[in-house]
Amino acid sequence: MHSTIKDVAAHSGVSIATVSRALNAPQLLNAETLAKVRESIQALDFMPSARGRQLRGVATRLVGVVVPTLANPVFAESLQGIDEAASASDYRLMLMTTAYDSARERRAIETLREQRVDGLIATVADAESNPLLDELDRIGLPYVLAHNDTAYRAAVSVDNRRAARDGVCALLRRGHRRILMLAGSFAESDRARLRYRGYEDAMLDAGLMPQAPLELDFNAEDLPPSLLAHLSDPAHRPTALFCSNDRLAMIVIRGLRHAGLSVPHDISVLGFDGIPLGEWLSTALSSVATPNREIGRCAWRHLASRLGLPGDTSAGPIPFKLPHSVRTGATIAPLIDPAARTASLVSENPA
Amino acid sequence: MHSTIKDVAAHSGVSIATVSRALNAPQLLNAETLAKVRESIQALDFMPSARGRQLRGVATRLVGVVVPTLANPVFAESLQGIDEAASASDYRLMLMTTAYDSARERRAIETLREQRVDGLIATVADAESNPLLDELDRIGLPYVLAHNDTAYRAAVSVDNRRAARDGVCALLRRGHRRILMLAGSFAESDRARLRYRGYEDAMLDAGLMPQAPLELDFNAEDLPPSLLAHLSDPAHRPTALFCSNDRLAMIVIRGLRHAGLSVPHDISVLGFDGIPLGEWLSTALSSVATPNREIGRCAWRHLASRLGLPGDTSAGPIPFKLPHSVRTGATIAPLIDPAARTASLVSENPA
DNA sequence: ATGAAAGCGCTAACAC
DNA sequence: GTGTTAGCGCTTTCAT
Numbered sequence: 001m002h003s004t005i006k007d008v009a010a011h012s013g014v015s016i017a018t019v020s021r022a023l024n025a026p027q028l029l030n031a032e033t034l035a036k037v038r039e040s041i042q043a044l045d046f047m048p049s050a051r052g053r054q055l056r057g058v059a060t061r062l063v064g065v066v067v068p069t070l071a072n073p074v075f076a077e078s079l080q081g082i083d084e085a086a087s088a089s090d091y092r093l094m095l096m097t098t099a100y101d102s103a104r105e106r107r108a109i110e111t112l113r114e115q116r117v118d119g120l121i122a123t124v125a126d127a128e129s130n131p132l133l134d135e136l137d138r139i140g141l142p143y144v145l146a147h148n149d150t151a152y153r154a155a156v157s158v159d160n161r162r163a164a165r166d167g168v169c170a171l172l173r174r175g176h177r178r179i180l181m182l183a184g185s186f187a188e189s190d191r192a193r194l195r196y197r198g199y200e201d202a203m204l205d206a207g208l209m210p211q212a213p214l215e216l217d218f219n220a221e222d223l224p225p226s227l228l229a230h231l232s233d234p235a236h237r238p239t240a241l242f243c244s245n246d247r248l249a250m251i252v253i254r255g256l257r258h259a260g261l262s263v264p265h266d267i268s269v270l271g272f273d274g275i276p277l278g279e280w281l282s283t284a285l286s287s288v289a290t291p292n293r294e295i296g297r298c299a300w301r302h303l304a305s306r307l308g309l310p311g312d313t314s315a316g317p318i319p320f321k322l323p324h325s326v327r328t329g330a331t332i333a334p335l336i337d338p339a340a341r342t343a344s345l346v347s348e349n350p351a
Numbered sequence: 352m353h354s355t356i357k358d359v360a361a362h363s364g365v366s367i368a369t370v371s372r373a374l375n376a377p378q379l380l381n382a383e384t385l386a387k388v389r390e391s392i393q394a395l396d397f398m399p400s401a402r403g404r405q406l407r408g409v410a411t412r413l414v415g416v417v418v419p420t421l422a423n424p425v426f427a428e429s430l431q432g433i434d435e436a437a438s439a440s441d442y443r444l445m446l447m448t449t450a451y452d453s454a455r456e457r458r459a460i461e462t463l464r465e466q467r468v469d470g471l472i473a474t475v476a477d478a479e480s481n482p483l484l485d486e487l488d489r490i491g492l493p494y495v496l497a498h499n500d501t502a503y504r505a506a507v508s509v510d511n512r513r514a515a516r517d518g519v520c521a522l523l524r525r526g527h528r529r530i531l532m533l534a535g536s537f538a539e540s541d542r543a544r545l546r547y548r549g550y551e552d553a554m555l556d557a558g559l560m561p562q563a564p565l566e567l568d569f570n571a572e573d574l575p576p577s578l579l580a581h582l583s584d585p586a587h588r589p590t591a592l593f594c595s596n597d598r599l600a601m602i603v604i605r606g607l608r609h610a611g612l613s614v615p616h617d618i619s620v621l622g623f624d625g626i627p628l629g630e631w632l633s634t635a636l637s638s639v640a641t642p643n644r645e646i647g648r649c650a651w652r653h654l655a656s657r658l659g660l661p662g663d664t665s666a667g668p669i670p671f672k673l674p675h676s677v678r679t680g681a682t683i684a685p686l687i688d689p690a691a692r693t694a695s696l697v698s699e700n701p702a
Numbered sequence: 703a704t705g706a707a708a709g710c711g712c713t714a715a716c717a718c
Numbered sequence: 719g720t721g722t723t724a725g726c727g728c729t730t731t732c733a734t
Contacts (some may be wrong), residue, residue, distance in 0.1 A: 001409065002467070016712080016721065016722095017722075020713060028719070028720090033719075045490045049467055050467065051715085053400055053712055054402055055403065055712070055725090056713050056726045057712095058352065068428045070431040071431050073424060079446075081420040083421070092445060092447070093447075095444045096438075096447075099433050113398045114400065116400055116402055135396070254633075261591070283633045353727095355728085356729095357728095368704070371729060382706085399728075402726090402730055405728090407709075407728060593706090
């Protein structure tokens with residue numbers, strides 16, 4: 001199938017060592033020899049095998065990337081950031097997706113180890129107590145987590161708890177008191193849990209009682225009865241909803257419309273992620289924005305430093321926590337009804 | 352760093368051949384020997400090297416994927432489709448992005464050849480006269496294009512010309528006559544050119560004069576003067592805009608709002624791509640939707656068949672052209688002003 | 703049932 | 719300036 005260094009050597013009448021030198025240290029060769037060898041390379045469509053090369057050396061210049069899915073723009077963006085940075089250092093990416101499934105995470109990491117990646121960047125379901133990652137630590141394979149938010153491992157993310165708190169504060173500053181948090185599956189994501197903690201922080205700081213989060217099914221066409229129940233009574237329904245991610249926020253906004261509620265007039269909605277398209281909505285999605293591309297890039301920089309690559313010129317240590325921002329779009333509005341300021345969300349907890 | 356088959360052999364007091372058999376044909380081994388070897392494997396954190404293995408064999412079970420960028424949801428979705436299908440066949444993906452740059456395309460393909468990928472799936476800037484692809488043909492490396500729309504090579508896409516025609520027809524059916532097409536850079540994409548052809552087809556079929564397309568800068572904050580000029584006169588401005596992709600459509604919609612025009616009341620907008628989030632916009636984006644994930648999956652199926660993998664059970668040949676659909680959202684409306692039906696877009700061409 | 707050894711494509715140490 | 723050769727980790731005959 002492929003021609004090898006041997007074929008080239010035979011074709012040009014030199015030794016394989018000479019061909020190897022033609023590839024890796026051409027200046028050592030006689031100009032004529034070099035030309036001859038290069039001709040043969042052309043003629044035979046020879047392309048040196050990274051396999052053979054890497055077999056001897058240590059590094060493969062391959063890094064593994066493990067993400068749940070690319071259907072979520074958050075990870076697509078992040079991967080784009082990793083790719084840009086890694087390519088610049090002449091590293092190749094090997095991609096595996098896991099669909100948030102831990103069996104697939106295991107397979108992914110095994111595969112990448114077999115491929116002898118020099119290191120890996122991963123977003124896992126459970127970052128804290130994760131035997132797979134412990135094993136990587138044991139065998140000394142460098143890795144950096146992206147988007148996972150834990151102090152126990154090298155992980156690049158925003159401070160999800162603070163970010164959520166800041167988001168909810170933005171709602172509080174606009175006079176909202178009855179704020180409900182909606183989430184996807186908490187099981188899937190340590191991040192969602194931290195975001196709920198942030199919600200609690202903000203509510204408690206404001207002297208309000210945090211409500212239990214409502215877990216929503218992503219794929220539903222309409223809002224679940226549990227949420228609709230919360231919305232039925234105009235005098236007591238939440239004036240703002242804090243969604244644990246943007247996709248959820250968009251689903252909710254649509255559902256609210258179906259239910260005859262206008263956003264943000266009747267109810268404000270705040271998302272989380274800051275997916276790029278959000279800004280372009282006709283009523284721009286308000287969101288706690290995370291710098292996803294930068295998270296990817298930064299994860300690479302950490303990995304690069306662990307791989308012993310020359311650090312970039314910019315001084316200072318590479319950050320683990322990246323700044324978030326609360327992107328105020330058109331889906332949140334100041335509360336104008338003064339009655340709502342005092343009425344509380346649950347009867348048990350009058351403000 | 353890593354332990355090798357030799358280490359395991361030494362540790363368990365057998366030969367490397369026995370270890371190899373423990374991995375690849377355990378049934379050939381004495382149960383005790385097997386157990387012993389497996390213990391050593393555990394103890395040493397041994398993971399067989401794909402490098403060593405692949406050096407002997409032919410196939411690497413690696414496929415290269417070359418896309419312009421993952422920032423565009425179209426390619427992210429497509430990649431997701433490829434990944435799902437390839438993983439199912441136990442193939443690994445090696446990813447390279449090109450930013451629509453032909454030098455980077457060259458580097459990407461070279462790299463992937465060096466990595467001895469068994470085949471590749473690519474989206475390139477110029478599919479027709481492309482020396483890189485010709486070379487792949489020469490050396491017999493199987494590849495399938497995705498999204499590129501050409502009859503000269505194996506390429507999975509929608510029929511861009513027809514799809515655009517159908518989109519414009521949807522506008523015509525709603526009474527629109529003054530329809531203008533907006534595009535990003537034609538240089539970047541054979542697809543954009545085909546979409547313009549489709550626009551022409553539809554207009555000519557309706558007895559209307561196709562207008563020259565307006566090329567727009569993606570990154571502009573506001574609409575370019577060239578477009579604003581077209582919009583100034585309510586009596587003669589286009590009643591509908593056909594954008595060659597969704598991103599452009601969203602930019603345009605925002606620009607129109609800034610310019611004081613309401614969508615779809617004053618002017619209808621139709622996009623192209625059908626990016627998933629588009630449906631979720633508060634005024635859902637109308638778009639000629641392409642099945643991007645399916646395009647990725649289908650590209651894989653073609654590649655798989657070229658690689659000699661057992662075809663899937665579903666009968667019939669694998670398609671190259673996938674069905675598009677015109678997704679009618681809220682950004683296009685029937686034309687109500689009867690005057691507009693007769694007034695033409697340019698004075699030179701009275702209907 | 704297990705071992706010995708050749709060979710996959712390449713690099714690097716050494717010899718000439 | 720160029721050739722010879724050992725060896726990287728593994729699979730696969732061929733012996734035993």
